[in-house]
Amino acid sequence: MKLHSLDRSSLNNSSFTSKINEYPYFLKVWHYHPELELVVVLKSEGTCFIGDSIDKFESGDIVLIGKNLPHMWLNDDNYFQENSNLSAKAIAIHFRENYLGNGFFETPEMIHLLELFNRAQFGIKFLKINKRLIQEIQTMLELEGFDKSIKFLMILNQLSKHKDYKLLASHGFINSLKIAENKTLDKVQAYIFKNFNKTITLQEVAQMAHMNTSAFSRFFKRVNRKTFSRYLAEIRIGYACKLLIENKYNIGTVSYESGYPNISNFNRQFKLIMNCTPSTYVKEHIK
Structure with a gap:
């Protein structure tokens, strides 16, 4: 995109x-x-x-x-x-x-x-x-x-x-916009938002930025104040929260739609970012 x-x-x-x-x-x-x-x-x-x-x-x-x-x-x-x-x-x-x-x-x-x-x-x-x-x-x-x-x-x-x-947006994202010549970041971030619920590897986005993985990883963390894997996980879990609040799908379907085919990994990442399990999140937000 x-x-x-x-x-x-x-x-x-x-x-x-x-x-x-x-x-x-x-x-x-x-x-x-x-x-x-x-x-x-x-x-x-x-x-x-x-x-x-x-x-x-x-x-x-x-x-x-x-x-x-x-x-x-x-x-x-x-x-x-x-x-x-x-x-x-x-x-x-x-x-x-x-x-x-x-x-x-x-x-x-x-x-x-x-x-x-x-x-x-x-x-x-x-x-x-x-x-x-x-x-x-x-x-x-x-x-x-x-x-x-x-x-x-x-x-x-x-x-x-x-x-x-x-x-809404994080400080890390805003700081990335302030960097001169950020066309590479525009391209990477647009790609992430279009494909966040699919498999995205550090190698492919580094290649998109015309950097080796180590250089891109350091660059991404300096700009966004978080690792690439954390950034991607936050976007996926944010989307999962949105689906959970809508209460249209069960947790297994939300896991898959958010980019986590493995529900155990989804539960682990959700708790890491939201400090609670998906089921607890649903109980707190769906009255």
Whole structure:
């Protein structure tokens, strides 16, 4: 899966873009762009890949994605079935950090918004959002010019003060994005996200990076602050957690779908990363 750079700049003489996207399912494109993106999921569910995180999304979710942070929204399998009457609908707002001019958000009155933008480099999922805020965002889409700009500032202000949220991508992943000439990492990470539930060896990704295995292993650990095997295991177990929470499959099937044909190895890796067994995880998260 290739990592795509998309152009989200405004073409309508506006400092930011905002629109409602509605499709039978979200486009399966692993991509990034220099604009921050505020996403409000109005309808649909599936898996959200942001940086190296894997998280379930559903209607009512609000996520702020930082500039140049790779991401992809993947709907559940039933959205792709023939004759499916399901659809995916979301609000997408794209804007630059300096969309109101250089220095605007560095003023004392606006510095808390700049801090919000800085946190967004990891991707922010806002939790326990009041439905009224979603209605305000929908109302903003109907406004124009000055009124729309002021409304958007007020929405950002509310999000900056919302205390219940979680950061998505890891520090190691973000640090890897800051390294110059990271096209090799883009290629490797895109390959991992496409094939994480299949057999992936250190040798094949090292070859993809045009390095010997020892050099690649040192490079990967320096950039991501974890070994390649740990990085891959965290992605697989993250996906397994998502499947377990959905409660559609038994643990054996989840093990296989996550890239672990051997359930004993799956249980061992799950406990190593989550500090509990898959069955305990299910009991704690499925009420």
